[in-house]
Amino acid sequence: MSTTVAASPAVPRTLARRLVPLQVAVGLQGLILWVPVEKLFMTQIGFTPRTVGIMAAAYAGVVPLLEVPSGILADRWSRNQIMVCASVALLASSLLGGLSTNVPTYIAAAMILGVYFALNSGTIDSIVYDVVLEETGSSDQYEVWIGRVRMVESGAFVASALAGGVLAGWTSPRLTYFVSLPFVAIAAAAFLRFDEPRLHRGAEPVALRRHVALTYRTMIREPGVRQVMLLAALVGLLSQAVFEFGPLWLVALAAPAALFGPYWAGLVSTLGAGGYLTSKLNLDRRAAVSLLALAAPAAALALTQTRALAAVIATQVVLALSLAIISIRAGKLLHDGVPSNLRAGVSSGVGSLSWMLFLPFSLVFGWFARAHGVQRAGWFLTAAALLIALLLIASVFRRHPKPVAASAAQPDDFACKELVELVTDYLDGVLPPELKNAFQAHLASCDGCVEYVRQIGLTIRALKEADLHLAPRPQAPASREPDRPHR
Amino acid sequence: MKGWLARAVANTRLRAEEPRTRFARQPARWFAPTPTVPASRFQDAGEPFPRHWRRFPEPWAIADPADPDVPETLAAAIAELPATWREVIIARDADDSDTVEVGERLGLTPRQQRAILNRARARLRERLARRLTPDADR
Numbered sequence: 218m219s220t221t222v223a224a225s226p227a228v229p230r231t232l233a234r235r236l237v238p239l240q241v242a243v244g245l246q247g248l249i250l251w252v253p254v255e256k257l258f259m260t261q262i263g264f265t266p267r268t269v270g271i272m273a274a275a276y277a278g279v280v281p282l283l284e285v286p287s288g289i290l291a292d293r294w295s296r297n298q299i300m301v302c303a304s305v306a307l308l309a310s311s312l313l314g315g316l317s318t319n320v321p322t323y324i325a326a327a328m329i330l331g332v333y334f335a336l337n338s339g340t341i342d343s344i345v346y347d348v349v350l351e352e353t354g355s356s357d358q359y360e361v362w363i364g365r366v367r368m369v370e371s372g373a374f375v376a377s378a379l380a381g382g383v384l385a386g387w388t389s390p391r392l393t394y395f396v397s398l399p400f401v402a403i404a405a406a407a408f409l410r411f412d413e414p415r416l417h418r419g420a421e422p423v424a425l426r427r428h429v430a431l432t433y434r435t436m437i438r439e440p441g442v443r444q445v446m447l448l449a450a451l452v453g454l455l456s457q458a459v460f461e462f463g464p465l466w467l468v469a470l471a472a473p474a475a476l477f478g479p480y481w482a483g484l485v486s487t488l489g490a491g492g493y494l495t496s497k498l499n500l501d502r503r504a505a506v507s508l509l510a511l512a513a514p515a516a517a518l519a520l521t522q523t524r525a526l527a528a529v530i531a532t533q534v535v536l537a538l539s540l541a542i543i544s545i546r547a548g549k550l551l552h553d554g555v556p557s558n559l560r561a562g563v564s565s566g567v568g569s570l571s572w573m574l575f576l577p578f579s580l581v582f583g584w585f586a587r588a589h590g591v592q593r594a595g596w597f598l599t600a601a602a603l604l605i606a607l608l609l610i611a612s613v614f615r616r617h618p619k620p621v622a623a624s625a626a627q628p629d630d631f632a633c634k635e636l637v638e639l640v641t642d643y644l645d646g647v648l649p650p651e652l653k654n655a656f657q658a659h660l661a662s663c664d665g666c667v668e669y670v671r672q673i674g675l676t677i678r679a680l681k682e683a684d685l686h687l688a689p690r691p692q693a694p695a696s697r698e699p700d701r702p703h704r
Numbered sequence: 705m706k707g708w709l710a711r712a713v714a715n716t717r718l719r720a721e722e723p724r725t726r727f728a729r730q731p732a733r734w735f736a737p738t739p740t741v742p743a744s745r746f747q748d749a750g751e752p753f754p755r756h757w758r759r760f761p762e763p764w765a766i767a768d769p770a771d772p773d774v775p776e777t778l779a780a781a782i783a784e785l786p787a788t789w790r791e792v793i794i795a796r797d798a799d800d801s802d803t804v805e806v807g808e809r810l811g812l813t814p815r816q817q818r819a820i821l822n823r824a825r826a827r828l829r830e831r832l833a834r835r836l837t838p839d840a841d842r
Binding site: 229356635637645647663666679680683684 | 737738739740741743746748749750753754755756757759760761762763764774775778779782784786787788789792793794797798800810811812816817818819820821822823825826828829832833
């Protein structure tokens with residue numbers, strides 16, 4: 218019986234239903250039609266590669282600054298409202314961008330877009346995580362559901378890339394900014410319909426200072442971790458650079474507006490395709506990793522050499538695809554090399570490092586591209602890609618750091634932290650023999666856990682004695698519909 | 705105030721964890737599993753007994769089981785639980801429904817029910833402890 222359960226985990230009734238409005242909203246928010254033709258439009262209103270670099274640097278400065286206040290807001294206020302605010306920022310940025318006729322106004326619009334990204338980033342992920350936890354009691358199905366949400370999002374990205382290119386080709390790039398507005402407005406309304414999770418409100422703070430010190434020590438002292446962090450940060454930097462400056466190649470080659478659509482669709486679809494390919498490739502094989510490592514600098518090098526539009530597009534897609542795969546690989550290396558309680562801190566260090574590197578990189582890249590042409594600035598991409606290749610190959614030939622994560626399956630590692638996860642399984646008598654023995658052995662030697670289990674027992678007894686009645690769900694969507702007034 | 709700031713920073717850290725470009729997110733993002741009991745109750749890797757209680761749970765002295773404080777605290781704590789957790793714990797612990805019945809009604813496997821039950825019970829225990837031993841580090 219239990220094997221069939223494990224093979225096809227049931228989807229709880231409310232989980233799928235609850236996530237529908239969220240998926241609709243994320244999809245609509247992804248329909249930003251101006252994205253694929255942005256660089257074309259910017260060139261039309263007077264941008265040069267140098268000012269594009271300044272715009273990217275301004276953006277890279279704004280986002281990390283705003284992440285702290287937006288994190289505080291998401292925690293203290295409501296995540297739905299944060300997503301609504303993000304939509305409003307996206308709306309304002311699109312409107313101001315569409316009305317821009319000069320460089321400073323557009324840079325202001327890009328900085329408002331930074332507000333959108335700071336509010337948006339990570340919020341959807343943590344909402345999905347908490348909803349899955351609320352509906353299933355564990356985070357096991359998180360990967361599946363965030364995968365579905367991301368699929369909706371990348372579908373919207375691809376669709377809007379194609380539609381935006383066509384629209385800009387028929388009319389003008391400027392119009393794409395205004396046509397995007399209604400989608401974003403409907404997305405904001407869809408976020409309001411979403412039944413948001415409440416779990417994070419009761420969570421307790423982490424012991425901050427000790428945690429930061431430990432995270433810092435792990436990052437600085439372990440050479441393996443240091444190397445992987447640098448790898449991950451450089452991958453982040455280079456893929457930002459490809460998405461930010463790649464369209465400049467097409468502008469320099471005077472590509473028609475309609476071509477920007479399929480080009481951008483190809484670029485954004487590498488993110489999803491990268492995830493798919495990673496699951497198919499065996500990246501523990503040295504040959505596979507070496508091949509992957511060489512693909513990135515080879516593609517970047519080709520960008521400095523070719524003047525054919527088709528070749529430029531193809532090499533950029535190959536570069537973005539290899540970076541997407543390497544990024545997942547680097548994430549996994551970090552995951553395996555860092556204890557679970559420090560992972561969040563370490564990968565946030567990677568994020569900050571990536572932004573810090575990108576800021577001067579974009580200024581130098583823009584200045585050089587203005588002075589010597591964007592094609593020759595491709596050498597900066599090649600240099601970064603070479604560094605990534607070296608670090609990636611080094612990671613295969615270095616002995617893998619042992620996974621430090623605690624595993625409850627080993628009786629030696631069975632401590633209080635593991636015991637509290639298994640109390641209900643123990644009381645229900647469903648623990649496998651070796652875990653049951655470990656549980657009992659730990660209980661025999663730990664007064665703290667004896668008291669904990671006793672208090673759980675007292676809580677259950679108090680629940681039975683208290684006369685509790687289940688109030689009907691206040692907002693069951695099925696019963697909500699007929700109650701709505703019809704005009 | 706300190707705890708408030710710590711939570712906010714922790715939350716912010718999670719956001720910065722997401723690798724992304726100006727228009728696209730990269731897929732390498734994951735969450736560490738959320739513990740049933742807050743991780744701050746246990747010792748970190750640098751301390752003498754990693755993953756053991758930092759301080760043992762303070763014993764409860766419920767002399768009077770009819771103390772109206774207990775059901776009141778429980779009712780308030782239950783009201784704060786997510787709707788599905790609330791339904792599961794009331795059905796299983798208060799009403800003595802069986803796994804099959806709850807599974808049919810909510811579409812939850814026995815394993816999912818146990819996972820929810822474990823977290824919901826831990827949450828209620830913590831709220832009771834806050835009330836019954838207000839001075840202790842729970």
